[in-house]
Amino acid sequence: MSSRLTRATGTSLIGVAERRSSRSLLAMLAPIALVAAALALVPLWLGGSRVMMGVALLGLAFAGYAIGFNLIFGSTGQLFLCVGALAGVAGYGGAILADRGGLPILVSILLATLAAGLVGGLLSWIAVRRSLGVIFTGIITLIFSLTFENLLFGLGQMTGGEAGFQISSGAGTFLRELTPGYYLMLALVVLFLVVHGLLRRSHIGWGFRALRDDGVAAELTGVNVARYRVYAALIGAAMLGLAGATYAFTRGRISPTTFGFTQVDVVVLVMLAFGGIGSLLGPILGAVTFTAINEVLIGFGELRLLAYGALIIILFLWIPRGVIPTLGGLFRRRPSSSVDPPDDTPAPARREPG
Amino acid sequence: MTAIILDGIVLGLQFGLLAAGLTLVYGLGGVLNLAFGEMAVITAMVVLFAMEAGVPAAPAVGLGLVAGGLLGLVFDLTILRPVYRRKHEARVLLSLLLTLGVAFMVEGLLNWRYPLKALSLQIGGGAIEILGVPMRRGSLLASAITLVALGGLFLFFRSTALGRAIRSVIEDEEGARLVGIDPHLMLRLILILSGVLAALVAVTRSMVTPVNVKAGFGITVFALIVTVVGGLGTVSGAFLAGVILGVVSSIAASYIGTFLSLVILLMAAALTILIRPSGLLGVRE
Amino acid sequence: MLEVSRIYAGYQGNDVVHDVSFHVEEGEAVMIIGSNGAGKTTLFRTMCGLLAASSGKVRFRGEEIAGLPAQHIVRRGIGFVPAERHLFPRMTVQENLSLGAYPKRPDPETMSVVIDLFPRLAERRRQRAGTMSGGEQQMLAVGRALMSRPRLLVLDEPTTGLAPKLAHEAYEALNVLRRQGLTLLVAEQQVPLAMAFCDRGYVLENGFVRLEGSSQQLAADPRVRTAYLGVT
Numbered sequence: 001m002s003s004r005l006t007r008a009t010g011t012s013l014i015g016v017a018e019r020r021s022s023r024s025l026l027a028m029l030a031p032i033a034l035v036a037a038a039l040a041l042v043p044l045w046l047g048g049s050r051v052m053m054g055v056a057l058l059g060l061a062f063a064g065y066a067i068g069f070n071l072i073f074g075s076t077g078q079l080f081l082c083v084g085a086l087a088g089v090a091g092y093g094g095a096i097l098a099d100r101g102g103l104p105i106l107v108s109i110l111l112a113t114l115a116a117g118l119v120g121g122l123l124s125w126i127a128v129r130r131s132l133g134v135i136f137t138g139i140i141t142l143i144f145s146l147t148f149e150n151l152l153f154g155l156g157q158m159t160g161g162e163a164g165f166q167i168s169s170g171a172g173t174f175l176r177e178l179t180p181g182y183y184l185m186l187a188l189v190v191l192f193l194v195v196h197g198l199l200r201r202s203h204i205g206w207g208f209r210a211l212r213d214d215g216v217a218a219e220l221t222g223v224n225v226a227r228y229r230v231y232a233a234l235i236g237a238a239m240l241g242l243a244g245a246t247y248a249f250t251r252g253r254i255s256p257t258t259f260g261f262t263q264v265d266v267v268v269l270v271m272l273a274f275g276g277i278g279s280l281l282g283p284i285l286g287a288v289t290f291t292a293i294n295e296v297l298i299g300f301g302e303l304r305l306l307a308y309g310a311l312i313i314i315l316f317l318w319i320p321r322g323v324i325p326t327l328g329g330l331f332r333r334r335p336s337s338s339v340d341p342p343d344d345t346p347a348p349a350r351r352e353p354g
Numbered sequence: 355m356t357a358i359i360l361d362g363i364v365l366g367l368q369f370g371l372l373a374a375g376l377t378l379v380y381g382l383g384g385v386l387n388l389a390f391g392e393m394a395v396i397t398a399m400v401v402l403f404a405m406e407a408g409v410p411a412a413p414a415v416g417l418g419l420v421a422g423g424l425l426g427l428v429f430d431l432t433i434l435r436p437v438y439r440r441k442h443e444a445r446v447l448l449s450l451l452l453t454l455g456v457a458f459m460v461e462g463l464l465n466w467r468y469p470l471k472a473l474s475l476q477i478g479g480g481a482i483e484i485l486g487v488p489m490r491r492g493s494l495l496a497s498a499i500t501l502v503a504l505g506g507l508f509l510f511f512r513s514t515a516l517g518r519a520i521r522s523v524i525e526d527e528e529g530a531r532l533v534g535i536d537p538h539l540m541l542r543l544i545l546i547l548s549g550v551l552a553a554l555v556a557v558t559r560s561m562v563t564p565v566n567v568k569a570g571f572g573i574t575v576f577a578l579i580v581t582v583v584g585g586l587g588t589v590s591g592a593f594l595a596g597v598i599l600g601v602v603s604s605i606a607a608s609y610i611g612t613f614l615s616l617v618i619l620l621m622a623a624a625l626t627i628l629i630r631p632s633g634l635l636g637v638r639e
Numbered sequence: 640m641l642e643v644s645r646i647y648a649g650y651q652g653n654d655v656v657h658d659v660s661f662h663v664e665e666g667e668a669v670m671i672i673g674s675n676g677a678g679k680t681t682l683f684r685t686m687c688g689l690l691a692a693s694s695g696k697v698r699f700r701g702e703e704i705a706g707l708p709a710q711h712i713v714r715r716g717i718g719f720v721p722a723e724r725h726l727f728p729r730m731t732v733q734e735n736l737s738l739g740a741y742p743k744r745p746d747p748e749t750m751s752v753v754i755d756l757f758p759r760l761a762e763r764r765r766q767r768a769g770t771m772s773g774g775e776q777q778m779l780a781v782g783r784a785l786m787s788r789p790r791l792l793v794l795d796e797p798t799t800g801l802a803p804k805l806a807h808e809a810y811e812a813l814n815v816l817r818r819q820g821l822t823l824l825v826a827e828q829q830v831p832l833a834m835a836f837c838d839r840g841y842v843l844e845n846g847f848v849r850l851e852g853s854s855q856q857l858a859a860d861p862r863v864r865t866a867y868l869g870v871t
Contacts, residue, residue: 305462529725
């Protein structure tokens, strides 16, 4: 009975009170710790294979991207089709600062992350100020993505153009060693997960949920929709940047295709759609699954694009909420924070006589 | 300079034709067809294979146009069914995602199977002078065809009962239903038309430069840019925006390079969205 | 001619209209009166096929039309003038009227009848519908519905937003049509006007039909007088 009441009145208000207990803090951290432990074992499992470690490292980078995108799109519904570009802003930015600007790597990464975050926040702010709906936000961010890609080509002198950018800073250090690089990336991913989890439990997360469930109602109850959107974009974009910059320095070589729309955005979209838009661990599931699938299909070259295309169609048609929320909806009784109320619940019939 | 501008007009007419197909479908059905470029590429392949099989150029082109129309119909009957069940923003979003999926499928398949194929219709004969600038016959024929097509579209929508009926659905769908017009039927017709337009785009473009299997995404992006600038749902807007952006692009390309000229086009679209979202000739919602 | 039986209709599972039944005989002018929110527009949208009824039947000239989409209902000889008019704003008066006849070609004779009825439309033939005043748009909406030569004309709040003089003109035009044999069903908030014009009426309140009777009967009913005619 109380669950129906919860569903009828909306998840947010009642949920917050429940969530503040320390028990649920553990409930949030435990799965993250489990996942971290499992992922930490991967290098042992892969043996010494450099190729496979490279794949795993890239997989973690994508996990980072997916978490960032999850925060922007999953939490506040902003369709940012510029995931790769935001990561690239930090990737190229950090590389240029370190190699051409001579700044220390850590400083470069931090500045680059900041830059990416600011760009993301700016895009969100613009979208909010001009009241751009989802589609126009998508188009504008797509434009940003394409612009960035073309600038990379057009400003070849600074960026290395089509040939790419060989990053000399950090060469020979532990960064370029794949296994330490992997653990560094893993640490970042865990950090992102914890930040996302904490955000969801905070009043900011409450604002996100209210906004996503019903923007108009949220506005009326005093939730500053604009502010939460921009926060989400700032933090999410910063995550994208941090992952991108770190990946750049661990891999040592970046090119426009490292951060391209087809190479990053499409894949992240599929990963997140599969894992579950808005769920905490969805991005990890998506990243692991599709890194694996990508490896299996590596021999098929361009045909992988066919697979991704088909998956996008299948996922958005039949499992729009992703695997984790769908499974969660099946198992759980009360509505969880990460899941929209299942829409197959029939609305209470209200045929009052007279 | 004249040469650059004339080249720009040739390009701009192409842009207009590109956008026409996309903008009609969006304006009428609220559907964003990101697979438009791939539709053009598929029809180009149809024409190419026909010609490789020995079919002369003209009937091969006809075949391509028919293929385009059929593609549009197939779209309406299959991938767009679930899209029609949603309304407004949800519909646009789902159409965006599903057509993106289709675009990737097509691009992946074509690139894997026929990575080196390209359609190129050579129009023989020497250059013709326009305003003192020697223009290739291919460009001129392409522009002429495009002008005729755009003119035909304009007349169709202005002067025929069917054309008016289609416009009325764009204007007010419920009003159209209340006078006996079936919006779904009109949308189906428009989709077939946009398929034919995609084929026409491929064919005319191939008269100027080869259309290869990788051209799809670029075509879609240009179509999107011009559609946004011209306004959703208006062919005249597509034409106007096309020519303007074509000339701008041509001028920019010769002074600052192709990549950066594309950036300028992208910025034009972004500015339109920010300053006047309805586009040049679109309706203010 | 039109028989509506036990219609329930509403939005997203919640019915706004409950168990509504009424009928319109050929040649009559029938009104449905009620205040804002009574359900008139929901009823209208259900009848014209823009909204699916939850249950109930609608028969027009012996044929079942409930559940048919709007574009089919209209072709059976019913003209609809919705409250929001739903004109085609960027198209001219001429084009709007021509489309009224769809799928047939606009008949010049019908066109001249409509122009006679609303002379102001003739002057503005080439003007875009969206740029006209409220009263003119209302005329255009009625004219457009007439272009298909309907047997029954259904109007939802035709005088909303019209100055009293224009409202009277509108009803005068409708009178002319009545005398030519058109059957009329009008949903109206401006009760005195409707009463003067119609033979019979139904009072709709909170989605239920509360009263029915001839105009004289309703005009004399004390409940109607207090609620709708401002008599204390």
